[in-house]
Amino acid sequence: MKTALLQITSSDNPVENLDMVRTMMDRAAQEGAQFILTPEVTNCVSTSTTRQRDVLQHEEDDITLAGLREQAVALGVWVLIGSLAIKTHDADGRFANRSYMIGPKGQIVAQYDKIHMFDVQVTETETFRESANYRPGTTAVVADTDFGKVGLTICYDIRFPHLYSALAQAGARVITVPAAFSPVTGVAHWESLLRARAIENGCWVIAPAQTGEHPKTRGKTRNTHGHSMVVAPWGEVVIDAGTDPGIHIFDLDDSSVTEARRRVPSLTHVRSFDGP
Numbered sequence: 001m002k003t004a005l006l007q008i009t010s011s012d013n014p015v016e017n018l019d020m021v022r023t024m025m026d027r028a029a030q031e032g033a034q035f036i037l038t039p040e041v042t043n044c045v046s047t048s049t050t051r052q053r054d055v056l057q058h059e060e061d062d063i064t065l066a067g068l069r070e071q072a073v074a075l076g077v078w079v080l081i082g083s084l085a086i087k088t089h090d091a092d093g094r095f096a097n098r099s100y101m102i103g104p105k106g107q108i109v110a111q112y113d114k115i116h117m118f119d120v121q122v123t124e125t126e127t128f129r130e131s132a133n134y135r136p137g138t139t140a141v142v143a144d145t146d147f148g149k150v151g152l153t154i155c156y157d158i159r160f161p162h163l164y165s166a167l168a169q170a171g172a173r174v175i176t177v178p179a180a181f182s183p184v185t186g187v188a189h190w191e192s193l194l195r196a197r198a199i200e201n202g203c204w205v206i207a208p209a210q211t212g213e214h215p216k217t218r219g220k221t222r223n224t225h226g227h228s229m230v231v232a233p234w235g236e237v238v239i240d241a242g243t244d245p246g247i248h249i250f251d252l253d254d255s256s257v258t259e260a261r262r263r264v265p266s267l268t269h270v271r272s273f274d275g276p
Contacts, residue, residue, distance in 0.1 A: 001147055001248060004033035004250040005208040007228040007241045011215035012046035012131045014055055018067045025068075028247050029075040035147065035252065037080040037208040038068075039228070040099070040155050044085050045210060048219030049133055056095060065213040066099065074180040078145060082112065082178020082208055083154050094135040099152045099178060101143040109145065112152035113137025116160055122184045132157075135236075142170045150201075151175040155218025156212055158193045158207075168201035168267055173257040177207040181223075191237065198231040202260035202267065204252060205231040211243050233260035 006024050019023040021038055028036050043064035045051050059065065064084055071204035072079045077097045086096045097114040115138065140163060151167030151174070160175050167175055175197065181190055198205040201226045211226030228241035228248060233256050243249050261267060 001034045002249055003027035003035040003180050003206070004031070005206065005222050005228045005239065006036065006038050007209055007211050007226060007232065007239065007248065008039060008042070008245050009212040009214055010039075010042060010045040010210060012044050012048070012051050012055065012217050012219075013190065013215075014043040015226065016066055017043055018064050021064075022067060024247055025071050025075060025079070029077055031247070032151060033247055033249055035076065035078040037176060037206060038178065039082040039208045039210045040180040040199075041083055041085050041210070042081055045180060045214040045218065045222055045224075046219055047222050048216070050134065051194050051218040052085065052095065055136060056085050056087050058089070059098070062086060064272060069102055069106040069108070072102045072104055074145045076260070078102065078104055078147075078177070080150075080176050082176070087203070088257045090135055092135070092273060095133055096137070097134050097154060097177070099129075099154055101145065101152065101172045103145070105248045110141050110143035111113045112141035112154070113139070113155040114157065115140070118156040119254065126182065126184060128182070131238065137170065140166055140170075142167055142172050148173045153177050155179040155181060158197060161197065164197045164201055165270070168203055171268070172201075172203060173254060174204040174206060174252065175201070177205060178209070179207055180210040181225040183223055183225045186227065190225060191229065191240070194229050194231050195237065197218050198233060198268070199235040202264065203257055205229075205232060209241070211241075233257045
């Protein structure tokens with residue numbers, strides 16, 4: 001099936017971001033896409049907690065979720081909303097970083113809260129503490145779709161191969177990795193990690209990404225790596241989107257999963273072990 005990645009540069013204004021994504025979805029559908037994927041934090045990229053508290057919404061009120069569900073119906077397509085920053089009712093006030101699989105009738109087929117929080121110091125001047133504002137999820141998720149089982153992950157999850165193995169063992173033939181990757185770690189690790197997860201599990205890895213310098217109202221400037229990527233089950237890079245925003249379309253071929261797993265059936269060779 002024709003599948004489209006949207007590489008975007010979200011601002012900290014969810015209204016503007018929704019308009020941008022809906023326009024891109026229209027164009028992707030006109031080019032034949034039946035499955036459209038957006039990056040992590042599609043609705044708002046911000047380094048300011050104050051700004052986030054002003055513009056983010058609870059799931060039941062979120063304009064991006066509602067708008068993209070409507071768009072899925074209007075276009076008759078599947079949509080992976082890579083993730084939305086969503087207010088929760090948690091006592092500590094932390095947000096959720098939540099991915100949604102939307103069906104062509106606008107139904108929420110599955111949702112996944114990012115498990116692994118990006119708490120790192122990538123350089124002497126660039127530190128991230130995602131867990132300060134976002135609470136981690138606790139459950140791995142596989143979405144049942146018309147085109148097979150799709151495992152849902154988000155960004156920093158890519159560094160935890162046991163999650164990907166669990167999704168593949170649960171039947172996932174495609175795994176999504178929407179991201180807002182740091183330029184520093186992106187250059188060093190992004191492609192290698194995506195290819196490794198695809199090869200290890202004999203599955204498609206689809207990674208729509210945020211890119212460039214993100215317009216802001218408040219807070220420090222945020223830059224992301226871009227290079228939305230599609231890796232085939234044998235490890236070939238099918239798409240590397242570079243750093244410009246845009247739409248990238250490819251054919252998602254399930255038979256290549258079957259062939260890769262036939263040639264190297266490592267998922268059937270998993271053994272338990274003692275120690276160390």
